[in-house]
Amino acid sequence: MRALMIQGTGSNVGKSLLVAGLCRVFARKGLRVRPFKPQNMSNNAAVTADGGEIGRAQALQARAAGVAPSVHMNPVLLKPQSEIGSQVVVQGRVVGTAKAREYQTWKPRLMEAVLDSFGRLSDEADLVLVEGAGSASEVNLRAGDIANMGFARAANVPVVLVGDIDRGGVIASLVGTRTVLDEADAAMIRGFIVNRFRGDPALFDSGMRFVAERTGWPALGLVPHFADAARLPAEDGLGLRREGRKGAVIIAVPVTPWISNFDDLDPLREEPGVEVVLVEPGQPLPAEAALVLLPGSKTTVDDLLFIRQQGWDIDLKAHVRRGGRVLGLCGGYQMLGMRIDDPFGIEGEAGRSVEGLGLLDVTTTLTAKKHLEAVTGATIPDGVPLSGYEMHIGETSGPDTLRQPFARLANGQADGAASADGRVVGTYVHGLFADDRQRARWLTLLGAETSDLAYEAFIDNILDGFADHLEAHLDCKRLLAISVR
Template sequence: MTDGGAGPAGPAATDSPVSGHTVMIQGTTSDAGKTTVVAGLCRLLHRRGVDVAPFKPQNMALNAAVTDDGGEIGRSQALQARACGLAPHTDMNPVLLKPESDRGAQVIVNGRAIGHRDAVGYQRYKAVAREAALGAHARLAARHALVLAEGAGSPAEINLREGDIANMGFAEAVDCPVILVADIDRGGVFAQIVGTLALLSESERARVCGFIINRFRGDSALLQPGLDWLERRTGKPVFGVLPWVRGLLLDAEDSIAPGDGGGAGGTGFHVVVPALPRISNHNDLDPLRLEPGVSVTFVGPGQPPPPADLIVLPGSKSVRADLAWLREQGWAEVISRHLRYGGHVLGLCGGYQMLGRRIADPGGVEGPAGSLRGLGWLDVDTVLAPDKQLRQVAGDLVGNPQARWRGYEIHNGVTAGPGCARPLLRVEPDGRAEGAVSADGQVMGSYVHGLLDEPDARRALLAAMGWRARGRAVSYDSRREADLDRLAETCGRHLDLARLRPWLGLSPDG
């Protein structure tokens, strides 16, 4: 007996994908590795000359990027676009939900914030979001031969099936095959797959064309009896078993786990980051892990902060709420003591706002209207405005024209005050001053995401905070490109492309 049979026959093979062909990668759970699998396949196919583009109809993430067409999408879709050799575009992630609390989120549609919805309110809004997702997919499919779509969470969430646009609801609407990814590192991988199939409708089960098992450690020969059983049980192929790939430095989709660390094993220059409840764009700190002797530690609630050379206050989707959390957790005292002993502090986006004297939200942009006293280490004030500032920017550090940087701004705040007379950055082409530096040089703030990506700017900033350079400077972009290539090579070695090609619309030797 099988769960739904072998499904429909695969699409006819051609010399190249039929224009607009779509395949969807769904997962048995959140964090099954869908984003990474899509990125790896995108780069693998791009290297083989396939005109492929990524797509995620609905994403829930606090790590976002600004696109070339001036909108906002999930940062993981920007990474997948890079894997395809494409500039990120709002059509690649038409619906983005940015959680602001446990019950509500800011809703981004076609790259622009349209307001806030609680869970019930968003369920009512889904019909509008569905049309936006289908329209974006149609435009993307018209421009590219193959679209690799990524699901969100699991397709077997019974309570979310009505009006679904993130998984099977989208796949059924565009009539595309689905590949199911399961994470074996969590344990119970066969139960994940069979259980997911059991909770799908008959037409949805038939749409699943096969499976990819992800994050396997060990001798794959020991897994073979289970794979044989799974194929007999379901009548569907296992397209491959991807190993755990260590050391990938790629943009994460979701918030970082509290206490996660990196760098040089706790030696050398210590960077400590409070893991805010609504932390956003923590990827800004990934480039620090490339520097020899630099360690990065995220500190969660109730955890004592370790000794630090640099404390970084990261971005936040709910700045006033996260500032209140910082005070509750004792970080105001930690930072004060840290500065008394000669340490340094860097605030990025929301963290920059927290370092000022006051944050005002008269229109209730991020919650109830009101204002909150800031930490007061920078002589600036911030007013939150409804119009979000979205722009790609580039320039150099003030006083150091060789320290080049490139990044983007994505914020509702307007920050001003005497502290801005000591800017951190110069923005091209007009020489606009950006950010602020305290009179003693110990505290710095900026709205620029990606400020640390370029090695010259990163090393100059670290040097100003007491770090002594070691070894060769490494470009974060170069490392990311190398890791995408490594991921593609892993997919090429461990996936059965002969079985996958018909579902991708490729010829047998494509």
């Protein structure tokens, strides 16, 4: 079988999107393509068809390849819970939490899961496109590595190295990577790509030659900047802060330290009648907002306390008094209640109970069991269909869940809650606004202009355009030839 690994000179050089684009390129040629990332770190996750979770980027890559996402596409997912520690998800399931130093001792046994998942994908594919993590030159983390050269050598997968010219210093970063790698690692690299070029490509011909001469690696392409790539679902905070459209109706989103699944905002950013305003710490919630949206959170209690520290709880109550609407998604829904109880110490000290924002008459109890599933249903009382997914810990109950749930799911269960006047709503359903029917419903409630945006088709059109772009600027035949193991 064939496999090719895309590694980078650093984080955010475009590895994820290049893999997604190449998945679409080779899938359109009739190959059975599977994306794979041995280890990812992201709080933007997706639910898989086999009932687990993986990084959002791998779900997008699976979509580009025309297949359902699988837990084996991202066997190790780290979901940060503090500055030095993360929840560890292995083959779709939470196995524990680890601080950075402790995690290093986990790697040998995690490599077994990584190679197992890679083998499973290899058995069903003509080509596996592998994405590295961070920088290939992190020699301080080389011992026990499962994300970059450690995996490449263990699985005997050839590597292409990517540098980002947009951030500057691309020649030094590519040549410097060759300098710090040992000979066995450097021998795995079969070529390099320079990404996100702006301007006249001829002006960088000598730069490409210089890198090739100094490293011994052939140049495989100079990829011009592709602006629409930024409109695809992102996996880290850099994607959160991209610019959206300017519109008459403002949706305010307070940015908390452990915000997660923020791609819930992306479809709203594409609507011409809406402006999504990210409210950074130290800023008040804008009084002119029609909707305040509280997104998901990896550490709900800590983000709730942060909201209070910023005074946003006071702003929220003033917003409601003015007749504004509030929507809490997942962790945001839990925050809207009267209380969050943590009897088992899921997010800190066992037995801790924290007062909620008090805008819904519900209480959440955090439990170890994690809900991971795709859902469909319809909102109450208007019956507008919805589709999305649930990804949460905790159970929420109380008078508002019985008196006025947000939706009735296809399995017969009720989801979420609404206030008596319907202006404060909470739900566990992510992906709500990617459903054109639900997005139109909310825009109408907010008095915003609706559009003919078909969001899922919009994403596929961008993937097709990016694939065309890569075929025009990369030596794809040579990439495929390199991929033979």
